[in-house]
Amino acid sequence: MDEEILSGVRVLDFTRVLAGPYATRILADFGAEVIKIQSKKTAGGAESNRTGYFNTFNRNKRSITLDMNYPEAREVALRLAAISDVVMENFSPRVMSNWGLNYEKLTEVRPDLIMVSMSGMGQTGPWRDFVALGPTIQALSGLTYLTSFKEDSPLGLGYSYADTVVGLYAALAVLAALEYRDRIGVGLYVDLSEYEAACTLMGPTFLDILANHKDVLPQGNQSDYMPAAPYGCYGCSGKDRWCVIAVFNEAEWQALCTVMGSPAWSREKRFSTLSQRKIHAGELDELLGQWTGKHRAEELVCLLQEAGVPAGVVQSAEDLAGDPHLKSRDYFVQLEHPMLGKTISDASPIQFSDTTRADWKAAPSLGEDNQYVYMELLGLRESELSSYLERGIVG
Amino acid sequence: MSVPAENDSLLRDIRILDLADEKASFCSRLLADMGARVIKVEKPGGDSSRSIGPFLRNSPHPERSLFFYHNNTNKLGITLNLENSIGREIFCTLLKGTDVVVETFPPGYLKNLGLGFEALCEINPRLILVSVTGFGQNGPRMNHKSCDLVASAMSGQMYVSGSPSTPPLKPFGEQSYYTASLFAAVGILLALRKRNRSGKGEHIDISLQEAATSTLEHVMIRYFYDHIIPKRQGRVYWNNAFYIAPCKDGFILVTLLHQWETLVEWMDSEGMADDLTEETWNDEQYRLQRRDHVIEVLNRWTKTHTTGELFEMGQLMGFPWAPICSAQEVVESPQLRARGLFRTTDHPEIGTSLTYPGLPYKFNAPVTKQVGRAPLIGEHNVQVLQRELGLSRREIRRLSSIGAI
Numbered sequence: 001m002d003e004e005i006l007s008g009v010r011v012l013d014f015t016r017v018l019a020g021p022y023a024t025r026i027l028a029d030f031g032a033e034v035i036k037i038q039s040k041k042t043a044g045g046a047e048s049n050r051t052g053y054f055n056t057f058n059r060n061k062r063s064i065t066l067d068m069n070y071p072e073a074r075e076v077a078l079r080l081a082a083i084s085d086v087v088m089e090n091f092s093p094r095v096m097s098n099w100g101l102n103y104e105k106l107t108e109v110r111p112d113l114i115m116v117s118m119s120g121m122g123q124t125g126p127w128r129d130f131v132a133l134g135p136t137i138q139a140l141s142g143l144t145y146l147t148s149f150k151e152d153s154p155l156g157l158g159y160s161y162a163d164t165v166v167g168l169y170a171a172l173a174v175l176a177a178l179e180y181r182d183r184i185g186v187g188l189y190v191d192l193s194e195y196e197a198a199c200t201l202m203g204p205t206f207l208d209i210l211a212n213h214k215d216v217l218p219q220g221n222q223s224d225y226m227p228a229a230p231y232g233c234y235g236c237s238g239k240d241r242w243c244v245i246a247v248f249n250e251a252e253w254q255a256l257c258t259v260m261g262s263p264a265w266s267r268e269k270r271f272s273t274l275s276q277r278k279i280h281a282g283e284l285d286e287l288l289g290q291w292t293g294k295h296r297a298e299e300l301v302c303l304l305q306e307a308g309v310p311a312g313v314v315q316s317a318e319d320l321a322g323d324p325h326l327k328s329r330d331y332f333v334q335l336e337h338p339m340l341g342k343t344i345s346d347a348s349p350i351q352f353s354d355t356t357r358a359d360w361k362a363a364p365s366l367g368e369d370n371q372y373v374y375m376e377l378l379g380l381r382e383s384e385l386s387s388y389l390e391r392g393i394v395g
Numbered sequence: 396m397s398v399p400a401e402n403d404s405l406l407r408d409i410r411i412l413d414l415a416d417e418k419a420s421f422c423s424r425l426l427a428d429m430g431a432r433v434i435k436v437e438k439p440g441g442d443s444s445r446s447i448g449p450f451l452r453n454s455p456h457p458e459r460s461l462f463f464y465h466n467n468t469n470k471l472g473i474t475l476n477l478e479n480s481i482g483r484e485i486f487c488t489l490l491k492g493t494d495v496v497v498e499t500f501p502p503g504y505l506k507n508l509g510l511g512f513e514a515l516c517e518i519n520p521r522l523i524l525v526s527v528t529g530f531g532q533n534g535p536r537m538n539h540k541s542c543d544l545v546a547s548a549m550s551g552q553m554y555v556s557g558s559p560s561t562p563p564l565k566p567f568g569e570q571s572y573y574t575a576s577l578f579a580a581v582g583i584l585l586a587l588r589k590r591n592r593s594g595k596g597e598h599i600d601i602s603l604q605e606a607a608t609s610t611l612e613h614v615m616i617r618y619f620y621d622h623i624i625p626k627r628q629g630r631v632y633w634n635n636a637f638y639i640a641p642c643k644d645g646f647i648l649v650t651l652l653h654q655w656e657t658l659v660e661w662m663d664s665e666g667m668a669d670d671l672t673e674e675t676w677n678d679e680q681y682r683l684q685r686r687d688h689v690i691e692v693l694n695r696w697t698k699t700h701t702t703g704e705l706f707e708m709g710q711l712m713g714f715p716w717a718p719i720c721s722a723q724e725v726v727e728s729p730q731l732r733a734r735g736l737f738r739t740t741d742h743p744e745i746g747t748s749l750t751y752p753g754l755p756y757k758f759n760a761p762v763t764k765q766v767g768r769a770p771l772i773g774e775h776n777v778q779v780l781q782r783e784l785g786l787s788r789r790e791i792r793r794l795s796s797i798g799a800i
Contacts, residue, residue, distance in 0.1 A: 026581060052616045052619065122734055130710045131713055131715040133637075135632060135648055136648060136715045142725045145721050148564075149561055154630070154719045155629060155630065159555060159556075159610075161566065161612070164610040165574065165610070168581060172425065172580055172584065175585065176429050176584060177405070177758075186760075188762065190757070190758055191756065195730065195731070196731070196734065199725065199755070202722060203465055204449055204464065205568070206722060206725065206726055207464060208449040209722055209726055211750075216722045216723070220561075220564065225448030227448075231544060233565070242548075242562060242563050244544045244565075305539045310541060311545065314554050314563045315548065315551050316554045316624050317611075317618035320550075320608060321615070325530060326604075326605070329531055329605070349605035351601070352586070352597055352598075352599060352600075353599075
């Protein structure tokens with residue numbers, strides 16, 4: 001079976017928690033052989049093989065144990081790198097070097113190796129050793145500050161958004177480097193900064209500040225730059241139910257008015273054009289909210305979309321799990337896990353015309369693939385592996 | 396270490412026709428920065444995303460949209476009317492040497508013009524078509540209208556962002572467009588690799604809703620495994636790991652559970668630890684049950700410091716803390732400056748130069764491109780049509796006069 005897109009690509013995966021594992025999950029989903037290096041000592045929290053978190057971000061991968069505190073373990077890692085196409089890691093900058101596993105050393109045993117280092121700040125610069133998790137990166141990039149209603153009350157996103165984005169950049173870098181290696185025959189080293197990746201998500205904000213010499217302040221769900229009004233989130237009937245409505249042009253405005261039953265206020269001069277509506281957005285939101293508050297979010301969105309108005313329900317996790325549209329597109333995938341039973345996770349939003357997930361499997365248990373990797377791939381004798389196991393090197 | 400001698404970009408041989416509007420123009424920008432040859436194909440008069448601000452010198456104009464600038468660096472630009480038969484003919488001729496088409500039209504639009512995936516494959520069987528739309532190419536909501544606000548709501552991003560006392564909050568900017576573009580770019584490179592083996596093209600279907608849902612981290616996991624519906628929690632992070640605390644001069648993201656004893660020792664050395672020095676507080680569960688008290692003591696202490704002091708000292712002790720930076724503070728970051736993230740790009744067409752953030756990755760060889768400015772409307776009509784199609788200047792003038800380009 002050599003049919004998947006990344007069949008034949010072997011990835012040695014030192015990454016932990018989310019950004020790195022998300023990157024290697026993308027590669028594993030499309031057929032790469034991802035060998036995740038774990039150890040008993042570090043397999044806790046998000047790296048505990050028995051959690052839903054681990055299972056979600058490590059499906060389709062293999063797991064081996066190797067305690068990198070032992071010098072012998074580093075020799076084994078070097079031998080593994082020699083039979084790999086890609087090495088990925090998200091430690092602090094000094095870790096791989098301290099183990100004698102920096103790119104220079106690795107290319108001595110595998111000259112065309114591709115290696116991606118993902119660290120919070122990048123491998124250079126005065127902050128290179130700073131510790132950062134997803135929320136740290138979101139705070140530093142301006143995303144938290146601007147995702148707020150007021151400047152004196154920062155809120156930010158309710159989850160580690162930056163990690164997924166960093167994972168996507170890392171996967172993109174690996175795939176581009178593979179394309180390059182296949183054409184030129186040369187491997188590449190990539191220094192990916194999570195901080196800088198988050199900065200690319202700020203769109204034209206930095207251009208705006210630097211070119212126009214102005215402050216950019218948080219605006220909640222509004223945006224001065226969006227040529228739309230109404231444009232916002234409105235309360236609906238029921239507990240914590242909301243919808244969003246965005247009106248970009250005259251046809252959409254007329255359609256919205258018709259769905260509302262053409263109330264008298266909708267014909268007032270202050271709402272007659274897009275620019276008038278933008279000027280009076282506050283009053284418009286107030287009036288619109290009085291109308292939406294009387295209806296169920298799902299019903300409103302249905303009516304509005306039928307009339308051609310961009311609108312959506314503010315969906316919760318429960319709504320998403322039961323979303324008939326996502327269901328019809330097989331967005332969620334069910335995989336059997338030996339301990340967790342039937343598990344559900346997001347498949348991949350990259351839908352090919354002939355995607356099959358026939359070979360997909362849940363995340364591995366700790367060291368599940370020790371025998372396969374150390375004996376079949378690396379050619380260790382059974383006695384050698386037992387000795388490594390006894391001494392805790394494979395452990 | 397082996398480093399290639401010649402200057403050769405990652406995606407040198409790849410040609411992309413970019414028909415995308417604001418929803419996915421960032422996709423081919425990502426690939427253009429890696430050296431792909433991207434031709435932006437706009438309708439005569441320019442793409443609709445040129446009407447999105449901010450604008451240079453705050454004056455709205457289709458050639459001054461900084462939003463457009465940001466998403467279209469390193470591309471060539473032509474205009475082509477796909478609703479005109481001659482425009483379509485030119486498009487089909489361009490397809491022959493093209494590897495990838497990125498489009499964001501409503502599902503069925505291209506098919507109605509005779510340019511559906513099957514028709515395009517007849518012209519170029521190796522073509523990779525990427526469609527980025529609000530809800531994808533099939534399913535009950537395929538024809539629903541979308542934008543970043545709708546995608547953010549429908550994807551679950553908004554429900555968990557904000558505070559219990561505020562409405563749901565949309566992440567700043569156009570995040571669903573950026574994540575959809577990243578997924579699309581990864582999809583393109585996967586499809587190119589697949590094509591190397593099969594010789595055949597591919598139609599990739601990306602939905603803004605699904606792209607944004609895919610970033611939700613803990614949200615769906617807690618629902619599927621623990622039957623919890625995550626809600627908005629304001630300044631406290633969902634798992635209590637982080638909290639946004641007030642300082643003298645702004646706010647700082649601090650940890651509530653990490654290296655607890657070190658934190659208490661630090662606060663105590665300044666006489667600000669209150670009763671937290673008592674041993675009972677070492678128990679994490681005990682602390683979580685009395686979270687409000689921990690936050691109260693912490694607030695009193697953080698308010699005596701600047702964000703800079705706490706950031707510097709905290710990082711020295713291994714705390715993953717950071718100030719809540721405004722965008723102005725980001726452009727002044729010493730780390731980003733040392734890494735050269737912000738680079739100046741010439742804009743001779745407007746007699747100035749502008750500073751752009753570059754790529755978030757550094758390769759050990761010159762395989763990526765510096766930021767080159769976005770094209771003007773139809774700027775490369777003559778260059779592309781002459782070079783790629785061998786048309787004469789006179790022929791190009793004729794096409795222009797009948798509204799094909």
